[in-house]
Amino acid sequence: MLRESNGREPAIRLITRADDCGSSHSANVGIAESLKAGFIKNVSLMAPCRFIEEAAEMLIGHEDVCFGLHATLNAEWDQVKWGPVLPISQVSTLVDENGMFTPSPHVFEAQKPDLDEIMLEIQAQLDKLRRLGFRIAYVDTHMFPEYHVPGMEDRMMEWADKEGLLYWNRFCSSLRRVEETDHLIDDIVSRLKAADKGQYLYIGHPAIDTCEMRMLGNKHISGDELAAGRVLEARLFTDPRILQLCKEKGIVPIRYDEASVITERLPPLDEWFFL
Numbered sequence: 215m216l217r218e219s220n221g222r223e224p225a226i227r228l229i230t231r232a233d234d235c236g237s238s239h240s241a242n243v244g245i246a247e248s249l250k251a252g253f254i255k256n257v258s259l260m261a262p263c264r265f266i267e268e269a270a271e272m273l274i275g276h277e278d279v280c281f282g283l284h285a286t287l288n289a290e291w292d293q294v295k296w297g298p299v300l301p302i303s304q305v306s307t308l309v310d311e312n313g314m315f316t317p318s319p320h321v322f323e324a325q326k327p328d329l330d331e332i333m334l335e336i337q338a339q340l341d342k343l344r345r346l347g348f349r350i351a352y353v354d355t356h357m358f359p360e361y362h363v364p365g366m367e368d369r370m371m372e373w374a375d376k377e378g379l380l381y382w383n384r385f386c387s388s389l390r391r392v393e394e395t396d397h398l399i400d401d402i403v404s405r406l407k408a409a410d411k412g413q414y415l416y417i418g419h420p421a422i423d424t425c426e427m428r429m430l431g432n433k434h435i436s437g438d439e440l441a442a443g444r445v446l447e448a449r450l451f452t453d454p455r456i457l458q459l460c461k462e463k464g465i466v467p468i469r470y471d472e473a474s475v476i477t478e479r480l481p482p483l484d485e486w487f488f489l
Contacts, residue, residue: 225411225463225464225465226406226409226410226411226412226413226414226463226464226465226466227412227413227414227465227466227468227472227473227474228413228414228415228416228460228465228466228467228468229255229256229385229386229413229414229415229416229467229468229469229470229473230253230254230255230256230416230451230467230468231254231255231256231257231258231282231354231415231416231417231418232245232248232249232254232256232257232258232417232418232419232420232451233258233284233354233356233417233418233419234258234260234284234356234419234421235257235258235259235260235266235269235273235284236259236260236261236263236265236266236268236269237260237263237265237296238263238265238294238421238426238427238430239265239268239424239426240421240422240423240424240426240427240441240444241265241419241420241421241427241444242265242268242269242272242273243421243422244420244421244422244444244445244448245257245269245273245420245421246272246273247420247422247448248418248420248448248451248452249273249276249279250452251451251452251457252278253451253452253456253457253460253467254279254420254451254467255278255279255280255467255468255469255472256279256280256281256282256352256469256470257273257276257279257280257281257282258281258282258283258284258354259281259282259283259284259343259348259350260284260286260296260356261283261284261286261299261338261339261340261342261343262286262296262297262298262299262315262339263286263296264296266342266343266346267346270346270347270348274346274347274348279469280351280352280469280470280471281343281348281349281350281351282350282351282352282353282354282379282382282470283336283339283340283343283350283352283353283354283379284354284355284356285336285339285353285354285355285356285359285370286315286339286355286356287308287315287319287327287332287335287355287356287357287359288315288316288317288318288319288321288356288357288359289314289315289316289317290317290318290357290432291317291430291431291432292431292432292433293429293430293431294429294430295312295314295315296314296315297309297313297314297315298315298335298338299335299338299339299342300334300335300338304331304334305328305331305332305334305335306331307325307326307327307328307331308327308328308331308332308335317432318357319357319358319359319361319362319363320362322359322362322363323362326363327363329363329365329366329369332359332363332366332369333369333370333373336353336370336373337373340353340377340379350379351379351380351469351470351471352379352380352381352382352470352471353370353374353377353379353380353381353382354381354382354383355370355382360383367383371383371384380470380471380473382415382470384475384476385413385415385470385473385474385475385476386413386414386415386476387412387413387414387415387476388414388415389402389405389406389409389414389415389416390405390408390409391404391405392404392405392407392408398443398446398447398450399446399449399450399453399455399456402416402450402456403455403456403459406456406459406460406463406465407459407463409463409465413468413473413474413476416450416467418447418448418450418451419444419447420444420447420448420450420451421441421444421445421447421448422444422445422448423441423442423444423445424441427440427441427444428440428441
């Protein structure tokens, strides 16, 4: 049982997770820098992306961090793309005419992917991370494709059990919005202040502002806006107000392998603060 320094069980347990590690050098540096504050306890890795080997060089050895597979079946940016770990011939229903992943999992609702191909690719991504030296404890998904592919979530949970992994959706409840604000950190502070006793998930996508990060973007967000947002998300894990609030309220950041299973159904995706 996880306990505070005073010996009591914490009233609020917060699964703190940094996503998209390996997607870019900027993300790798942002995550590595954010880890120094000690608030991030989980890092989710994108095996198909070109900077995953760099992520291994930078992060393996962080014994205090729980690493997870950020199962990736989509590539959302206009100018930067990634494709499967497996040969295209083995996962042809998952890629576009250029052999790259499609921009959104909504595509899967019209262009039905083969579920067996999905699981083969996810297995290959896990195997790659293990070969790089990561000890993978949990699995989550990039852009939530399991919400758009019938039967995928059940297959993933069954597969995760077989591989000895924790499946993210069994362990999280979202922090509810309590007031309207456009400032991300003010929003998170208000959510944490209002949180009742329980276990919650807190996700960010830390990165530094670089030309590389500004190359990203799509019709929904420009590269400049994305870079600014990712820098702000990095601050979520290091902002003094958040760290002090957690100390005052007895909020304890935890790893997935310290978390308890939660049966509560998740809210609709548009209610999640990190999307």
